[in-house]
Amino acid sequence: MTTSGSGIDEAPVAASILRQSGVQRIPSPKLTLFVRRDFLSPELCAALIAQIDAVRRPSTIADATGDAGFRTSETGDLDADDPAVREVEAAITALTGLDPAHGEPLQGQRYAVGQEFKGHTDYFEPNGADFERYCSVAGNRTWTVMIYLNEPEAGGATRFKAVDKIIQPETGKLVCWNNRRPDRTMNPATLHQGMKVRAGAKYVVTKWFRERPWGW
Numbered sequence: 001m002t003t004s005g006s007g008i009d010e011a012p013v014a015a016s017i018l019r020q021s022g023v024q025r026i027p028s029p030k031l032t033l034f035v036r037r038d039f040l041s042p043e044l045c046a047a048l049i050a051q052i053d054a055v056r057r058p059s060t061i062a063d064a065t066g067d068a069g070f071r072t073s074e075t076g077d078l079d080a081d082d083p084a085v086r087e088v089e090a091a092i093t094a095l096t097g098l099d100p101a102h103g104e105p106l107q108g109q110r111y112a113v114g115q116e117f118k119g120h121t122d123y124f125e126p127n128g129a130d131f132e133r134y135c136s137v138a139g140n141r142t143w144t145v146m147i148y149l150n151e152p153e154a155g156g157a158t159r160f161k162a163v164d165k166i167i168q169p170e171t172g173k174l175v176c177w178n179n180r181r182p183d184r185t186m187n188p189a190t191l192h193q194g195m196k197v198r199a200g201a202k203y204v205v206t207k208w209f210r211e212r213p214w215g216w
């Protein structure tokens with residue numbers, strides 16, 4: 001298969017995603033955002049939820065905001081050798097054409113009732129205090145791919161405020177977007193938040209891609 005490398009060049013990635021059936025592009029000139037329902041089977045989602053529960057710990061954020069309530073979910077790094085994790089990785093590669101070497105390890109998140117991730121962008125602020133620490137090896141982020149593993153009883157939607165779009169969690173639904181504009185500059189219109197879960201729990205997996213190959 002051909003890959004589109006880092007994703008810094010938007011066109012081949014968007015073309016690859018749009019070749020798959022069932023993909024919707026969110027109609028906005030401000031950002032490139034796609035949704036694909038039923039991207040993963042309920043069985044695979046359940047296997048990933050079990051893994052997240054086995055390894056989760058309180059989430060951290062880069063560039064401390066001084067707001068302890070900014071990201072209150074729990075995070076789990078998933079075992080790259082696990083068959084369920086390999087299957088998701090392969091499905092993401094097949095959808096996007098992005099080179100897996102440019103991807104950060106797949107990460108799981110769990111939000112309990114009242115937990116949220118307030119408005120943020122996934123790219124690192126080039127002038128931020130942590131830029132060197134997080135970006136000196138692999139560079140800044142390019143694309144984000146996120147998959148909901150379940151449907152909380154209430155709340156937990158992902159909101160893109162700048163384009164007035166709210167995406168509801170559904171088991172197996174994928175959301176992906178370019179964190180940049182087609183001219184490669186960082187795109188502030190990708191600002192988004194994981195809204196508070198009101199009932200039940202919310203589980204997602206996220207994969208972020210980088211300008212250069214990922215290295216520890």
Ligand SMILES: O=C(O)CCC(=O)C(=O)O
Pocket residue numbers: 109117122156157158159192193194195204206
């Ligand atoms: O949970 C969500 O809906 C959003 C998560 C998110 O934005 C992130 O992990 O970067």
Ligand SMILES: [Fe+2]
Pocket residue numbers: 120121122192
């Ligand atoms: Fe995010």
